[in-house]
Amino acid sequence: MNWNYIVRRVALFLVVVWAAASVNFFVPRLGTGRDPIREKLGQLAASGGLRQDGIEAMVKAYQAKFGLDKPLYVQYLNFLGDTFTLDLGYSLANYPARVGQMIGNAIPWTIGLMVVSVLIGFALGTLIGALSAWPNAPPWVRSLAVPFMTLSAIPPYLLGLIVLYILGLKMQWFPLSGGYSPGMLAIASVDFYLDVLHHSILPALAIVLQAVGFWALGMRGMMVTTSGEDYVTLAEANGLRNRTIFFRYGLRNAMLPQFTALGLSLANVVAGQVIVEVIFAYPGIGTVLFQAIQSSDYTVINGVVLILIMSIGLVTMLMDFLYPLLDPRISHSRQN
Amino acid sequence: MSESVNNREPLLDISGLEVHFETRRGIARAVNEVDLTLYKGERFGLVGESGSGKTTMILALLRMIKTPGFIAGGKAVFDDGTDLLALNAEQVRQTRLKRVAMVPQGAMNSLNPVIRIGEQMMLTMREHGEEGERDELMARVVGLLEKVGLKPEAASLYPHELSGGMKQRACIAQAICLNPQLILADEPTSALDVVVQRQIMQTLRQLQIGLDATVLLVGHDMGLMAQFAERVGIMYGGKLVEVGTVSDIFRNPQHPYTQLLISSIPSFETRGDFKGIPGVALSLLDPPSGCLFHPRCPKATDACAQREPTLKEVSPGQWASCLLHEEEHDATAS
Ligand SMILES: Nc1ncnc2c1ncn2[C@@H]1O[C@H](COP(=O)(O)OP(=O)(O)OP(=O)(O)O)[C@@H](O)[C@H]1O
Numbered sequence A: 001m002n003w004n005y006i007v008r009r010v011a012l013f014l015v016v017v018w019a020a021a022s023v024n025f026f027v028p029r030l031g032t033g034r035d036p037i038r039e040k041l042g043q044l045a046a047s048g049g050l051r052q053d054g055i056e057a058m059v060k061a062y063q064a065k066f067g068l069d070k071p072l073y074v075q076y077l078n079f080l081g082d083t084f085t086l087d088l089g090y091s092l093a094n095y096p097a098r099v100g101q102m103i104g105n106a107i108p109w110t111i112g113l114m115v116v117s118v119l120i121g122f123a124l125g126t127l128i129g130a131l132s133a134w135p136n137a138p139p140w141v142r143s144l145a146v147p148f149m150t151l152s153a154i155p156p157y158l159l160g161l162i163v164l165y166i167l168g169l170k171m172q173w174f175p176l177s178g179g180y181s182p183g184m185l186a187i188a189s190v191d192f193y194l195d196v197l198h199h200s201i202l203p204a205l206a207i208v209l210q211a212v213g214f215w216a217l218g219m220r221g222m223m224v225t226t227s228g229e230d231y232v233t234l235a236e237a238n239g240l241r242n243r244t245i246f247f248r249y250g251l252r253n254a255m256l257p258q259f260t261a262l263g264l265s266l267a268n269v270v271a272g273q274v275i276v277e278v279i280f281a282y283p284g285i286g287t288v289l290f291q292a293i294q295s296s297d298y299t300v301i302n303g304v305v306l307i308l309i310m311s312i313g314l315v316t317m318l319m320d321f322l323y324p325l326l327d328p329r330i331s332h333s334r335q336n
Numbered sequence B: 001m002s003e004s005v006n007n008r009e010p011l012l013d014i015s016g017l018e019v020h021f022e023t024r025r026g027i028a029r030a031v032n033e034v035d036l037t038l039y040k041g042e043r044f045g046l047v048g049e050s051g052s053g054k055t056t057m058i059l060a061l062l063r064m065i066k067t068p069g070f071i072a073g074g075k076a077v078f079d080d081g082t083d084l085l086a087l088n089a090e091q092v093r094q095t096r097l098k099r100v101a102m103v104p105q106g107a108m109n110s111l112n113p114v115i116r117i118g119e120q121m122m123l124t125m126r127e128h129g130e131e132g133e134r135d136e137l138m139a140r141v142v143g144l145l146e147k148v149g150l151k152p153e154a155a156s157l158y159p160h161e162l163s164g165g166m167k168q169r170a171c172i173a174q175a176i177c178l179n180p181q182l183i184l185a186d187e188p189t190s191a192l193d194v195v196v197q198r199q200i201m202q203t204l205r206q207l208q209i210g211l212d213a214t215v216l217l218v219g220h221d222m223g224l225m226a227q228f229a230e231r232v233g234i235m236y237g238g239k240l241v242e243v244g245t246v247s248d249i250f251r252n253p254q255h256p257y258t259q260l261l262i263s264s265i266p267s268f269e270t271r272g273d274f275k276g277i278p279g280v281a282l283s284l285l286d287p288p289s290g291c292l293f294h295p296r297c298p299k300a301t302d303a304c305a306q307r308e309p310t311l312k313e314v315s316p317g318q319w320a321s322c323l324l325h326e327e328e329h330d331a332t333a334s
């Protein structure tokens, strides 16, 4: 990998963010003749029984406040500047909360729960899928993949409801919702972390149970191909240990396509697990997005979508940088 | 066949080797009662048409026959009394490469694409309990690479950065890293161009002489065989039908199949017409009675369909499995 490639790849990432931001900016303005400020004030006036006289003045005042009185290109440049400095404006529903702050509060929860569960599901699924296609694996391990593949056909929110019902409601082993117990002081203490862990197990289970089968299925196919490769045969003929052949010759090579899928899956964590977060009332980005949609909180929706696009762009960029390290046959230096 | 050839000591005594494949239409005897003694430091060539069981025999010696195949019987006893076919899984693993090494056919894809050549070789050595600092092992790797004609820099390359011939050299370097007594090479150069082929065979011979190892070479290229091997074995339908020194086999073949095989080698005198062996290759699932070759044999008699011949010494050091010789044999014996 060389600097030339890195610079071009980062530039491509910035172009993606710019395009996403532009779509975010222009699409709402395509609805001709609608003015959200006037509409909102009109609604307030109507429901509050106020008089309509002052409204024009208020509209003007708000437009000045939000910069909407300026020409379109100035608005656009301001918007781009804000976007690249991650200033996402105010929440409409929770004014004066700032969108950046709302997302910032939610992100650690989403990363902590969702990303970790996706990684666990990936690791387990990859291992089980690989073993299920490995001729020398014990039969009971090989049959493990079947129940997981069945589970993967069930959407995670349904699995969520099932684990909630059985382990939360019937057995009462785990709390039903939230990221931590109400009234718990959200400070860095052992008690708090244990409480968070306790709350995270059910939603994590729902995601892991669903993901394992998905990863196992992909890995199984790759491993069938890889276990027939000449280098695996020769490794066996050279008397390498079974375990070494499995991990360093089989799994290691069969896994390469899995990484691409993992990158996309991690980037999609936020959008993909919205419903799971909502079911468990988990304080992550999915819940923020869900509530924003319910309350037509456009700035928050825009903000979440923008963060989503940025994270997908960022992760695919990182994958591109990582891939030559994983597979030496892929090299970026030749592309000059 | 226990007396020495050219005063050499026997290394591996294969007797009654049977490998069967279980198929839906019955059992195929891919290796059929093969008796063969390999001597220390000799180069033995194994030839025979496609499907005659050459690869299967090599895999049996490595204990790498996979289902639906299995080793149905026989022995392969080393000079120290170890029977290869009686070892348990861990013993088999330790025997591989240390005593019996393989040079693969498809060198193009026989190295792990994500590990550098040197690392792969060190990994292989460590798996066999070769201890030592990284530097020490690396020095050994470089030494091995030089022995097969590769530069030390090859150690830090990935397989895709090597040409086909270089990859095959790397595979040979790996095969000899623990000084094996027996090297099994199944068409090691069939994927390479003629010039590279000869160079690699040359290297293999130098190494074999240096190590005083025995090489069992499988191949279709009779020219290459004639140059490389000292003794040659001919297989037909899973059976070893003739064994002899390379000059006996080429100048004075005794089995009708060998005779046809030798006379079908193209030369400039016979340019123009493709000589082959009449008839079709036999089906292992439905073998003919008596001698397996009799339906295609120009010299077959009625007896050939009745009785199964066995390997008989027809002249010193040359063995053939044919009733024509058994009759002579019986005649001279009585
Ligand atoms: N997996 C298998 N299942 C069924 N039969 C098999 C299997 N592998 C090999 N055989 C049978 O064993 C016989 C010997 O095959 P083998 O590969 O040893 O031949 P070969 O002499 O190496 O041929 P070639 O010169 O083409 O490499 C063949 O007739 C084949 O039908």
Ligand SMILES: [Mg+2]
Binding pocket: B054, B055, B056, B186
């Ligand atoms: Mg073969």
